[in-house]
Amino acid sequence: MATPEERRIHIETIRTFPAELEALVKDLTPEQLTTPYLDGEWTVQQIVHHLADSHTNAIVRMKLILTEDTPYLKGYLQDEVADLADVESTPIEASLMILRGLHERWANLFERLSEEDWARVGWYDGDPKRAQSVERILEIYAWHGGNHIDQIKKTLAADD
């Protein structure tokens, strides 16, 4: 179990993530956003839209866990979703706005959880062996945003 201080640091990461992402991508050119500089990897635009899709799914799952008894959790096919038509046709500002609002609500929710809430779980694919706790969601998504920021930096560095 995480200590209160570890939780506080992760929640701060969740809260500040949208601003960190925006600072990184706001001045990129259309070419930088949509060129697949690294073979087999997403473009920066796909990464930004993926973050909005992924974190939207995550907060929905967390709210199911907080309000239902061991709810059924469903994943999604992230590569297929990253290839849907809106990803190519929508400016990243749309997803930056989603992330800004979503992360404010997410951080506010995390800050107000009881000890019982942190331990609540849902079951991936209804399988008790694949239980995921609210505590784990905080750890995963505090990491996930930073991991994709690193991926964006690597992608842009390959533009030479």
Ligand code: NI
């Ligand atoms: Ni991801």
